[in-house]
Amino acid sequence: MKDRITLSTSEQRRLLVLNHLLSAAISITEAAGLLGISERQVRRLLAAYRADGAAALTHGNRGRHPGNAVDAAVVASVVALATTTYAGFNHHHLTEMLAEHEGLALSRSTVRRILVDAGVPSPRRRRPPRHRQRRDRYPREGMLLQVDASRHDWLEGRGPWLSLVGAIDDATGLVPWACFREQEDAHGYFQVLRHVVRHHGIPLALYSDRHSIFVVTKKTLSIDEQLAGGARPTQFGRLLGELGVQLILARSPQAKGRVERLWGTFQDRLGSELRLAGACTRADAEQVLAHYLPKHNRRFIVPAADTTPAWLPWPATLRLDEVFCFKYQRIVDNDNTVRLGERLIDIPAGRARLSFARARVEVHQRFDGTLRVYYRGTRLPRPPPRLGLTSRTGASPHRRSRSPASPQASLEAGSPTPLATLLLTQRRDTLAEPLAGQDPWTPTPPAGFTLRSRVDAHGLPLSSGEQHNRGRRSSTPSLSAQAPSPATRTFSDSGSNRNPPSDEGDTSQPPPRLVEAPSLTQRLEQLCVS
Known part of the structure; x- marks a missing residue:
């Protein structure tokens, strides 16, 4: 009906005030105060109301x-x-699909309003905002440390991207230590916690995210883990268990907001310090960080509610290197060796056991690269230098020592001839070489042990067929104490030739030759014949 007029709540309030104004119950000044408008606007509304009635109060x-x-x-x-x-x-x-395929150029808000008015719900459900409550600080220093890492362009293009690993005390805001790493890794967290324990003490709890460094993230367990009742802890989780530190895992970045806000401060202030110092490498960044941390703590630290620290002292009888290392459980093979990656560790016989085959040991991998093997809490002694054989091809020449490394490498006294050097580099499959980082092995054969040459009369190396045929025609190598000829070589206890070849006599004598050691079977046969 045209005579029906619908007024909103504010319009009804205006109508009520204007009626009181017309009845002289209130003045224009009072009406302006009640409606929150000026007196001039009240006069305009009153004139329109007298002319058109209540319809004058509605929107045009x-x-x-x-x-x-x-x-x-x-x-x-x-x-x-x-x-x-x-x-x-x-x-x-x-x-987007309506504009691309149907030719309907509408805004997203228009499409949404049309569908909402038609009662068509959106397929994506909007999550309601969660209720978050601000958590109070822990009362004592050392009760809780928040740890995290920040991957950022700290060098601002002057060097590689780095990850800053650090910790902050929840009670005071103290940053006990931080370090730069190429990536966020367990080594960085080990360094931070080691520095904290060494200079402050053991914290009661650590607050971290759910990174695989702190907790096992896989959903399926192996048979051994199922029998054990759960997944094996990570290296950092094992460290916290040995220290008695409780690990609290955050479910959102907002839960550990203190350390998250710390990275914002560091990216601003520390980034400016790095730019001012012109840091271009990780080592430069470490120096700037060590200079910046004391200034940061003096500026941002706050007093704790309880001034009594909660750090636990480090046991004086325990060494840091025995705890802050990677530990692996291994079962010794039948040859008394354990393998850690590509490294093979020999276990010598000890007082506890003559053979450690099938024994369960614990291998400690320290951050200086050394390995330690423990059996039932006792450290096993280091094995003697272990020898290995080089491959037949692709071996690099080995620097010769003063004493021969093996019988095949022994030459005549004096400087080696080019031919001997050639044979030494070509026949390296029989040379025993020490492993890297261990002492060289230089055994010498017994005195009076004569070896037969592997070269022909002209000093050229024999082929495999010629060596085989000549070996069948020649007599069996013998043990003799007679003076050697120029074509032979006698080894002494010191590994040097006491009877060098003489220059007198037949000038057609062949040059010095590389000789070959007889096998153990040939030596036994000769002993039986003699």
Whole structure:
């Protein structure tokens, strides 16, 4: 009906005030104060109300069709397409598909309003905001440390990206230590916690995210882990267990907001310090960080509610290196060796056991690169130098020592001839070489042990067939104490030739030759014959 007028709540309030004004119950000044408008505006409203009645109080566009309204046919088309062809599309994706395939250029808000008015819900559910409550600081220093790492362009293009690993005390905001690493790794957290324990003490708890450094993230367990009742802890988790430190895992970055806000401060202040110092490498950044941390703590540290520290002292009988290292459980092989990656460790016989085959040991990998093996809490002694054989091809020449490394490498006294040097580099499959970082092995054969040459009369190396044929025609090598000829070589206890070849006599004697050691079977046969 045209005579019916609908007023909003504010318009009804204006009508009530104007009626009181017309009845002289209130003045214009009082009416302006009640409506929150000026007296001039009150006079305009009163004049319009006297002329047109209550209709003068409504908005002028009420009841009019807007000029920019979407056509009813377009609205019906959008609703139909959203429920049939493009069913399940979210509002943003639906807007793009309508413009690309249907020629309907509408905004996302318009499409959303059309679907909401039609009662078509969005396929994506909006999560309601979670209720978060600010947590109070822990009362004592050392009760809780928040640890985290920040991957950032700390050098601002002057060097590689680095990860800053650090910790902050929850009670005071103290940053006990931080270090730069190439990546966020367990080594960095080991360094931070080691420095904290050494200079402050053992904290009661650590607050971290759910990184695989702190907790095992795999969902399926192996058979051994199922029998043990759970997954084996990580190296850092094992360290916290040995120290008696409780690990608290955060479920969101906001939960450990103190350390997250710390990275914002560091990226601002420490980044400026690095730029001022011109740091371009990780070593430069470490120096700037060590100079910056004391200034940061003096500026941002706050007093704790309880001034009594909660750090636990480090036991004087325990060494840091025995705890702050990677530990692996291994079972010794039948040859009394254990393997850690590509490294093979020999276990010598000890007082506890003559053989450690099938024994369960613990291998400690320290951060200086050394390895330690423990059996039932007792450290096993270091093995003697272990020898290995080089490959037949691709071996690099080994620097010769003063005493021969093996019988095959022994030459005549004096400087070696080019031929001997050639043979030494070609026949390196029989040379025993020490492993890297161990003492060289230089055994010498017994005195009076004569070896036969592996070269021909002209000093050239024999082929494998010629060596085999000549070996069948020649007599068996013998043990003799007679003076050697120029074609032979006698080894002494010191590994040097006491009877060098003489220059007198036949000048057609062959040059010095590389000789070959007889096998153990040939030596036994000769002893039986003699």
